[in-house]
Amino acid sequence: MHWPFTPHPSNPVKEISVEELREIWAEGGTILDWDQVNPSVRGKITLFGRQNNSGTYDYFREHVCGKKDGKQREFRSGISEMNGSSEVVENVSKTPLALGYSGMGYKTPSVNWLKVSNKKGGPAIEPGADVARSGKYPIARKLYLYTAGEPTGEIKAYIEWILSPAGQKIVEQEGFVPLQ
Secondary structure: EEEEOOOOOOOOOEEEHHHHHHHHEEOOOOEEEHHHOOOOHHHHHHHHEEEEOOHHHHHHHHHHHOEEOOOOEEEEOOOOOEOOOOHHHHHHHHHOOEEEEEEEEHHOOOEEEEEEEEOOOOEEEEEOHHHHHHHHHHOOOOOOOOOOOOOOHHHHHHHHHHHHHHHHHHHHHHHOOOOO
16 A cells, blocks of 8 residues: 655644645646645655656556546656655655655654545545555555466465465564455
């Protein structure tokens, strides 16, 4: 599951809409400063994201940047692209006016996640396992495992272990969403 987050609990922005995120992240977007989201916060929004060879990058671009005139919108220029999710979280935690996105398993106490609504003024959903699994959280994706043909041998055993209660317990312990 993915979420946008703010670095400090003192930041009064506690929720945001996908519409606002689109205007923050997408090329040609109109939101550049925090006061456009919440008048009590002053300053330019600093963005941290993933490199373009990341599935996280692709998902966020498709689902947050969206389409305009039938074409996929790209990310705006000026986003600091990080090598991994941990690096995004680390940089956001050190930058008071930053906003970033990452998987929920990478959240640390030094960043907060935001509730997200589909439309500005709509009901905002707090990130969590149940709302990610049900699809109610607007920025959640499933992770799939693919094999070349029907898995056999060690690959089959590994996949069966991942899907077992023991494997799913580790998924949950690492901060990700187990299947059940």
